[in-house]
Each structure stands twice: as structure tokens, then as C-alpha cells.
Amino acid sequence: MNSEDERRREERVALHSVGVVDLGDHTVACQTLDVSRTGMAVLAAAAAPTCAVQVRFKLGNSDAAWTDVEAMVVHSHPLGDGQTHVWGLKLHPMDLGTRTRVRGYIAAKRAAAVRQRN
Numbered sequence: 001m002n003s004e005d006e007r008r009r010e011e012r013v014a015l016h017s018v019g020v021v022d023l024g025d026h027t028v029a030c031q032t033l034d035v036s037r038t039g040m041a042v043l044a045a046a047a048a049p050t051c052a053v054q055v056r057f058k059l060g061n062s063d064a065a066w067t068d069v070e071a072m073v074v075h076s077h078p079l080g081d082g083q084t085h086v087w088g089l090k091l092h093p094m095d096l097g098t099r100t101r102v103r104g105y106i107a108a109k110r111a112a113a114v115r116q117r118n
Helices: 003-008 096-117
Strands: 013-022 027-035 039-044 052-058 066-078 085-091
Touching (some): 027 096
Antiparallel strands (some): 013 027, 013 052, 027 039
């Protein structure tokens, strides 16, 4: 099973936030698209790197604290303009506080979706 199939087993929730990807020698602005317990997708104006990256984003509203995670790009594809790329990221193990915040955000979004359906 490839890593994209593995990621798809984890339920994703929308996460529309601004962020920055640190590539070591420079940074790239990004827009977060979704997040799961083990991965996330971002929209970036650059081709995906082959190295591990650090992503800094706001988890929730614009007043939320910045969240930092380390990840590896597992797939990438350009959008129609060829300038913007969607990166699929596999998250590296997180510290307890970050893991708790990410899982709490996912649980809250899932609960809100259930309430909307009912």
C-alpha cells in the first residue's frame, strides 16, 4: 500500500489557514487545505521539495496560536496555472502539546459536521 492510500484512511477535515513552509535555506508561503492525525495538504507557489520540511500554520481562526509541525512531502501536483502546487504531507511524530491541539481541532470539526447533518 502506498503512503497516499495510507493517508486516505485517516479522516481529513478542512483547515483553511495561512502558513509558511521552512525549507531550510528559504521559506515559502502556503495556504493549508486540510489536516488529519497523520497528514495535511497545503497549496504553495513552488514545486515540492524532496527533503523534510517544517510547516507553521494557524490551527483554527486567525487569532489562534501558530502551530509548528515537521513533515515529508509524499505527493505533489501542479494546479492549472503550473505555478501553484498542492503538496500532500505526512506528518512526523509531534510533541504531546501539538498532537493534542491537532487532534482536538479535528474532533471539534467532526463534531460540528455531525451537528450540521442533524
